[in-house]
Amino acid sequence: MDAADERGFREFVSARSPALMGLAYLLTGGDQHAAEDLVQTSLAKAVTRWARIDDPEAYVKRTMYHQQVSTWRLAWRRHETSVAEPPERVAGDHTSRIDLRLTLRQALSRLTARQRAVLVLRYFEDLPEDEIARIMGCSVGTVRSTAHRSLARLRTLARELTPTQEELTR
Template identity: 75%
Template sequence: MDAADERRFREFVSARSPALMRLAFLLTGGDQYTAEDLVQTALAKAVVKWQRIDDPEAYVKQIMYRQQISWWRLAWRQRETTTASLPEGATADDTSGAELRLVLRHALARLTPRQRAVLVLRYAEDLPEETVARLLGCSVGTIRSTAHRALARLRVTAPELADFRLSASEVTS
């Protein structure tokens, strides 16, 4: 790697690391350390082929998607994430955004890795079904049915999301 490519890589990493960390955080179900590992692994794989990459962000994101799927398939990578509970009696002030993120994080953690990946790619990354199917190596029908089942499962296992939406609409009206 020559000096110009190294400078280009360093600029990419400094500019895009926060966005890549947010994506990794969602893909890993909120596990900060695994998200950091995911970004680091993707960047390490990308630097090897840096001179031949046309669209660095798309390339790194695809590495992240595929690496996360590989980790899901390995049983020893499955870990339980422990978090503190919110204090009782919390009021609806400026913490509603943070509360929504916490509720969403816990709700996503209740899904299977494939369901979580489909929802993150479809709704957080706003990718079309065809792109999600290509990235995850399955058919568009599988993406649709997985998204449908994941949303149905969220409605059953995380009713607090519906409660949050109701209270948010009451605040805005």
């Protein structure tokens, strides 16, 4: 990487860091440190082929998805399966919007990396299904079924995690 490339790389990182960190934060289920690691690793990969990359942001984001899903698959398997099942709860009638969002965050953090990635690509990045399929390296049908299953799992978790009215007012 020559001086001009390095300057271009620094400008890109400076301009796009908030977006990349926001995305990494979601992909890692709200883990600041893991998100920093993810962005850092993906940027380091981009550095090695900077001169040949047409769309740096798309490249870094794609690397982040792959990295996160494969990291989860290999090393975090135990973490993924060891989360204790939340107790059964009855949904409160007056759950506020803020509470709902907090509950949703908690539910999102309990999805698998792949399930969460599909929802992030679809509802945060607003990507069409064929683009999601290209990034994730699967068919459009698989994207649809994964998104469907992810939403269903999210609903179940959210229902289980919704505090009762008694808990909300305690």
